[in-house]
Structures are given as C-alpha cells and as structure tokens.
Amino acid sequence: MCVLQTTVHNLLVEKFRxxxxxxxxxxxxxxxxxxxSNGKVEQTVQTVKRLMKKSKFDKKDPYLAFLDFRNTPTEGFDNSPAEKLMNRKTRTSLPTKESLLKPKVIAPNKVQTxxxxxxxxxxxxxxxxxKDLPMLKNGDTxxxxxxxxxxxWKKGTIKQQVNIRSYEVDVGARTIRRNxxxxKHTLEEDNNEPTEIERDNSDFEHGEINNQDNLENATEIENAKETPIMTRSGRVVKPPARFKDFVCD
Known part of the structure; x- marks a missing residue:
C-alpha cells in the first residue's frame, strides 16, 4: 500500500512539474x-472547513457562506477576494446598488504593496x-x-540541502525531506553504538552506577553529617531526630 501511494505521489509531482x-x-x-511553511494554503483550508461546519450547524447553504466570504474585504486590504479576481463586487443575497457592481480596475501595484x-x-x-539555527553540512548525523x-527520533544523515531551510536526509532504505x-544535529558516529546519553539512561534504568561515583557520594554525605551547622550567634543547629536520615544544608 505504501509503495502504491509513493508511486502515485511521484507521478502527480512529475505532472505538476x-x-x-x-x-x-x-x-x-x-x-x-x-x-x-505553507501557511497561506493551510489557513485557507481552515477557513473553508470552518464555514462548512457553521453552515451545517445552522442548516444553511454553504455556498452562500462562500459567497459572503468572497465579497468581504480581507484584513489589511481595501478590497475583497472577488474584487481582486474580477475587478468588481459580485451579487449577494443583500440588495446592492448597481453602481457597485460595475467593473473598477484595481492597480496591481497597490495590492502587491x-x-x-x-x-x-x-x-x-x-x-x-x-533565532537562526546553524546550517547543516552534507554527511552530518x-x-x-x-x-x-x-x-x-530516527537517525539519519544529511544528503544535500534543498533550499535555505530544507534538507534531504538519508535514513538508510530511502531519502526523505525535512525542514x-x-x-536535531547530533555527534553520534555512523555505527550503531549507543551515545553517551543513551548509555547513561540505560545504566540508570538497570540500576548500574559507577562504583567510584558511589564512593565519592558516600564520602560527601559522611562529611556533611560530621560538620555541625552553626548559626551566626554560634549556636549549634541540632535537627530533629525524625530527620536523622536526611542531610540538612
């Protein structure tokens, strides 16, 4: 199924090219x-879906909602989508003056500005x-x-840079494109040996901690227990007996 979808996708891409x-x-x-990276299209799809949901909730014709949307000026512009396309307003269910339906050329430079x-x-x-992320080089892991x-979080290798913020990544059997x-750039080698973080997490999960670290931690705890805690007036602080198993800083 995945192979069929990939084949159809490649054919459509080639036809559009x-x-x-x-x-x-x-x-x-x-x-x-x-x-x-394709925000304008995503926002348009979201707007259309919202209009269809509201029309269904109100049991109204969705095409009337689309008509009103096309005749409503867009935020930041003095004209509506219909005026940009046809250089005039289109009829709606509201009474409209005939003079408003006459063509009126809109300067393209004004819209672009x-x-x-x-x-x-x-x-x-x-x-x-x-903030700007550092660039990746070919061969980076x-x-x-x-x-x-x-x-x-699959591991891959940078194959090439497609544009300023997009890369082709080799993940073994295939090549994919990602922003x-x-x-996330890592310092892992190309082999499958675990990284330093993975080794630390594995040791932690299995309860395996370095003996030298155990010895140093035990020494610090003993020193903390032997050193009395004194106030500024010289009084020795004696913690309650119920806290004898804890180290008070």
Missing part, C-alpha cells in the same frame, strides 16, 4: 509534515521570539523529529 514548465511559473515546494506590508508586519512580530505516524526545525 511539467504543468509549471508549460505555463512558465515557478513552483516552490515545502517540507513534508511542516505545514507552517498591501500584501508586502502585511508580510513584513507578520515577520516582525514572529521574529521577536525566534541528525535525529528526525517524530510525527503522528512514528514516535521515534531544519525538524532536524
């Missing part, structure tokens, strides 16, 4: 499982709580962030 070359437009792809201002505003507030389908935020 041919379509983009035929119509001479640039097709920028985003990283899988990282919807934030408003769109640029909106993007800059969003970028300004978003970048206040972010990384751990891939788990998804809803797989809860394991930089989904990759």
């Amino acid at each position: 041919k379509f983009s070359r035929l119509w001479e437009f640039k097709h920028d792809t985003s990283s899988p499982l990282y919807s934030q 408003e769109l640029t201002k909106q993007k800059q505003k969003q970028q300004f507030y978003y970048n206040q709580g972010t 990384v751990r891939i962030q788990p998804s809803n389908f797989n809860k394991e 930089r935020r989904q990759l």
Whole structure:
C-alpha cells in the first residue's frame, strides 16, 4: 500500500512539474509534515472547513457562506477576494446598488504593496521570539523529529540541502525531506553504538552506577553529617531526630 501511494505521489509531482514548465511559473515546494511553511494554503483550508461546519450547524447553504466570504474585504486590504479576481463586487443575497457592481480596475501595484506590508508586519512580530539555527553540512548525523505516524527520533544523515531551510536526509532504505526545525544535529558516529546519553539512561534504568561515583557520594554525605551547622550567634543547629536520615544544608 505504501509503495502504491509513493508511486502515485511521484507521478502527480512529475505532472505538476511539467504543468509549471508549460505555463512558465515557478513552483516552490515545502517540507513534508511542516505545514507552517505553507501557511497561506493551510489557513485557507481552515477557513473553508470552518464555514462548512457553521453552515451545517445552522442548516444553511454553504455556498452562500462562500459567497459572503468572497465579497468581504480581507484584513489589511481595501478590497475583497472577488474584487481582486474580477475587478468588481459580485451579487449577494443583500440588495446592492448597481453602481457597485460595475467593473473598477484595481492597480496591481497597490495590492502587491498591501500584501508586502502585511508580510513584513507578520515577520516582525514572529521574529521577536525566534533565532537562526546553524546550517547543516552534507554527511552530518541528525535525529528526525517524530510525527503522528512514528514516535521515534530516527537517525539519519544529511544528503544535500534543498533550499535555505530544507534538507534531504538519508535514513538508510530511502531519502526523505525535512525542514531544519525538524532536524536535531547530533555527534553520534555512523555505527550503531549507543551515545553517551543513551548509555547513561540505560545504566540508570538497570540500576548500574559507577562504583567510584558511589564512593565519592558516600564520602560527601559522611562529611556533611560530621560538620555541625552553626548559626551566626554560634549556636549549634541540632535537627530533629525524625530527620536523622536526611542531610540538612
């Protein structure tokens, strides 16, 4: 089943590449499982779903909801999606003056300027709580962030950089693409030996702790017990008998 889905996906991708070359437009792809890089489309899908749910709840025609949405000016713009497409308003269930339905050319530069201002505003507030992650090089060992389908931080090797924030990662049998935020750079070797953190966790789970560490900890506890605790006035602090098994700092 997975092989069939991969084959169909590759065919669709190749067809869309041919379509983009035929119509001479640039097709920028985003990283899988990282919807934030395709935020405009994700927000549109969310809006359509919300309109359909509300229409079903009110038992109204969803197409009327879509019509009202297309005739409502978008936040940050002076015109609606229908006006951007058709240079005029479209009829709704509300009475409309005839003069408002006449075509009125909207300057493309004005729309582009408003769109640029909106993007800059969003970028300004978003970048206040972010920082740039270091670049990864070919051959670096990384751990891939788990998804809803797989809860394991899989190990992989950077194959190549696709764009400024996206990489192709070799995970053995196949090559996948992930965003930089989904990759954690590690200092692991290419072999399957456990890392320092994994060894520490394994020892902890099995109760295996280094004897030298045990000896040092025991010495510190004995010294703490022998050293009396005194107040600033010179009085020796004597903890209650019920706390004799504890070390008071």
